[in-house]
Amino acid sequence: xxxxxxxxxxxxxxxxxxxxxxxxxxxxxxxxxxxxxxxxxxxxxxxxxxxxxxxxxxxxxxxxxxxxxxxxxxxxxxxxxxxxxxxxxxxxxxxxxxxxxxxxxxxxxxxx
Numbered sequence: 001x002x003x004x005x006x007x008x009x010x011x012x013x014x015x016x017x018x019x020x021x022x023x024x025x026x027x028x029x030x031x032x033x034x035x036x037x038x039x040x041x042x043x044x045x046x047x048x049x050x051x052x053x054x055x056x057x058x059x060x061x062x063x064x065x066x067x068x069x070x071x072x073x074x075x076x077x078x079x080x081x082x083x084x085x086x087x088x089x090x091x092x093x094x095x096x097x098x099x100x101x102x103x104x105x106x107x108x109x110x111x112x
Contacts, residue, residue: 023069
């Protein structure tokens with residue numbers, strides 16, 4: 001039986017050693033989402049060039065602590081010189097992963 005209060009901090013590790021850090025309540029579903037729809041262009045490019053990464057569960061915690069724990073892992077990765085060169089996350093924040101980045105959004109046409 002699935003525990004609805006458990007969250008996971010994970011890494012997607014490519015064969016080059018480059019990696020992405022994220023969080024989810026359902027690792028299998030999240031991995032499928034990454035494989036189909038990827039807003040992070042760095043991850044998408046690595047996936048297309050080197051194939052699917054391996055997902056590693058780094059931390060298991062309650063949902064209430066998910067973003068805090070993810071932030072701790074991101075802080076560690078971005079503070080290490082070796083990791084900083086290989087991390088594919090586009091931002092250091094777990095709460096606003098796309099903050100400060102520009103993405104083309106799908107604009108819907110409005111009828112006049």
